[in-house]
Amino acid sequence: MPKARKRSQKRGSGAIRLSDVARRVGCSASTVSRALTMPAMISEEMRARIHAAVAELGYLRNNAAGALRSRRTRTIGAVIPTLDHAIYARLVEALQNAAGENGYSLLVTTSNFDMEREWRQSRLLVERGAEGLVLVGHTHAPELMALLAGKSIPFINTYTYRPKSAQPSVGFDNRAASAQIARYLLELGHRHFGLIVGFRRNNDRVKDRIEGVIQTLAARRIEVPDAAIVEEPYNIEGGRGGLRRLLGLRPKPTAVICGSDVLAFGAVIECEERGIAVPRQLSIAGFDDLDFASHLGRGLTTVRVPAAEMGRRAAEHLMACLDGKPHATHYPLDTSLILRNSTSPPRPARTSDGGATGRKARSR
Incomplete structure (x- = not known):
């Protein structure tokens, strides 16, 4: 056994073949290949033995070949x-996990909410061998759509349905998701609203969330x-x-x-600095349900977005397209309104003689 180890070190990692790993483990070369490219198909015990042999022998896959x-x-x-x-x-984490379990790699880049940059970055990914793309939103540069169509590259939009x-x-219906918040605040008795959102230009998610609020309030003549x-x-x-x-x-x-929890966090911080009590003097709601939304003060009312499920479904769709398997075209996901303590009924307006008018405040 020591002699074999010395021989493997002398040959170097580039000379170690798949068959060498299979011989060390005592299985077929095809089993080793599946363990490295489609690990979900191999038992956990066998994967552990194969990865141990790969590490011991210093085997590296020749992906280019x-x-x-x-x-x-x-x-x-x-x-x-x-x-x-x-x-x-x-x-991204869900994308990576789903892809890795099926022998796919993931390349990630960012657009900085810029449609032109999204097109350039997508082109670079395709040039580097990406066989399919995951995009965010529904609005993309015509050049990007032409590239994907011309190269027959499958893609899927996320955060939209x-x-x-x-x-x-x-993804989900952004209008319906934001309408959930508006309806809830209306039920609490609010009639004067403000919106803090991202930039609408080339961002269909922002536009849809604004429209969802505006349409819901308009139905109540607000x-x-x-x-x-x-x-x-x-x-x-x-x-x-x-x-x-x-x-x-x-x-x-x-x-x-x-339009996001991050914007809501900033609004709450500004209220704290100005001595404005949330929610007694001002109700604030977010969107996303980030991990620390439940820990901000007494918690932030927000909309929970199924980001992990979205990533998993997106990866599964592209892999089905690339592997020639049956697949749907659209995948609807649900959002949830998460009620916490950053929202409450508005304070009654005060008259000149100090009395309350309008909606009777709930006891607290």
């Missing part, structure tokens, strides 16, 4: 807006003035700046709906 033989790279690409937000990290579109999608819809960058400072702008309105909003 395999790709030339099969004309397959088994690589999926994903272009997401940013890696700064935990909600996209959940999507448009069953009548020819573009495959996995109009939201343009000045009450504030566009800000998706960061804490954007939420703080957006709230400062809303506080200058007359009448001031009693409820603020934010």
Whole structure:
């Protein structure tokens, strides 16, 4: 046995073949190949033995040669807006896990919410061997759509669900999701609203979430003035700046709906600095249900987005397309309204003699 180990070290990792690993483990070369490329097909005990032999012998797969033989790279690409937000990290992790379990690799890049950059980054991924792409949203540059169609590259849109579109999608109806928040705040008695959202340009998710709120309020004959819809960058400072702008309105909003939890966090921080009690003086709701939404003060009312399931379904769709297996075109997912303590009924308006008017406040 020592002699064999010395021989493997002398030959170097580049000379170790798949058959050497199979011989060490006592199985077929095809079993080793499946363990390395499609691990879900092999038992956990056998995978452990194979990976131990791979580490001992220093075996490295020659993916380039395999790709030339099969004309397959088994690589999926994903272009997401940013890696700064935990909600996209959940999507990427689920993509990676689903792809890895089926012998696929994942390449990830970001667009910074820029449609032109999304097209350039997608082109780079395709040039580097990505056989399919995961995109975010429904609005993309015409050049990107032409590239994918011309190369017959499958793709799927996430964070959106448009069953009548020819573009495959996995996600949810952003209008319906934001309408959930608006209806809840209406039920609490709010009639003066403000919105802090990301930039609408080339962002169908932002547009749809605004429309969901506006349409729900309009059905109750409540109009939201343009000045009450504030566009800000998706960061804490954007939420703080957006709230400062809303506080200058007359009448001031009693409820603020934010397009993301990050913007809502910023709004809550600005309230704390100004001595505005949330929710007693101002109700604030977010969107995403990030991990720390339940730990912010007494918790943030928000919409829970199924990011991990979205990533898994997106990977499964692309792998089915690439492997020639049956697949659907659209995958609807549900969101959930998560009620916490950043929202409550509005305080009754005060008359000149100090009495309360309007809706009777609930006892607390």
